[in-house]
Amino acid sequence: xxxxxxxxxxxxxxxxxxxxxxxxxxxxxxxxxxxxxxxxxxxxxxxxxxxxxxxxxxxxxxxxxxxxxxxxxxxxxxxxxxxxxxxxxxxxxxxxxxxxxxxxxxxxxxxxxxxxxxxxxxxxxxxxxxxxx
Ligand SMILES: [Zn+2]
Ligand SMILES: [Zn+2]
Numbered sequence: 263x264x265x266x267x268x269x270x271x272x273x274x275x276x277x278x279x280x281x282x283x284x285x286x287x288x289x290x291x292x293x294x295x296x297x298x299x300x301x302x303x304x305x306x307x308x309x310x311x312x313x314x315x316x317x318x319x320x321x322x323x324x325x326x327x328x329x330x331x332x333x334x335x336x337x338x339x340x341x342x343x344x345x346x347x348x349x350x351x352x353x354x355x356x357x358x359x360x361x362x363x364x365x366x367x368x369x370x371x372x373x374x375x376x377x378x379x380x381x382x383x384x385x386x387x388x389x390x391x392x393x394x395x
Contacts, residue, residue, distance in 0.1 A: 263314045269307050271296065273316060276331035282338070282347040284326035322379075323347050335360060339380045343387040350380045 263269075275292060276283070283291070285308055289301050308329055311317040318330040320338070324345050332349065337359075339350035352359050363376050383391060 263310060266307075268296070268299065268303065269311060269316075272304070272307055272311065273331055276317060276329055279331075280348055282320060282323075282328040282330050284324075284328055286326060288329065320347070335363075337378055337380060339382065339384075341384040341387055342381055343383055343391075346384045346387075348384075352380065 271292065272288070275288065281287070285301070285305050288308075289299070289304050292299055292304065308317060308319075312319045312329070315333060318333045320328040320330055323340055328347055337350045337352060338347055340347050359378075363378070367373050367376060
């Protein structure tokens with residue numbers, strides 16, 4: 263795959279965001295500076311980048327796929343109220359849990375992958391919920 267200017271811009275912007283945006287979010291952000299960018303070409307580029315492992319696609323958070331420039335194994339925290347999706351580090355730097363999962367995957371040959379999700383309420387939503395009570 264050729265790392266075209268547009269793909270570079272996508273990766274750079276995605277890396278600087280901690281929000282794991284949808285294609286729509288990204289488009290809204292990039293459109294201002296790149297008037298020639300169409301949603302279709304952004305989407306196509308995201309597909310190519312994720313196919314080639316430069317971008318991670320995250321499913322199951324709302325209706326649209328979310329995209330992540332971090333492609334190593336890491337965990338996410340998902341807010342059930344507002345949909346916020348951020349990296350989450352459980353335990354000490356997440357190493358213990360990651361190492362444990364790696365070991366399980368290594369030992370049990372019937373497994374291909376493992377998915378762990380942390381769901382709850384972000385700080386903002388927790389505040390709102392407390393106020394209501
Ligand atoms: Zn929230
Ligand atoms: Zn992430």
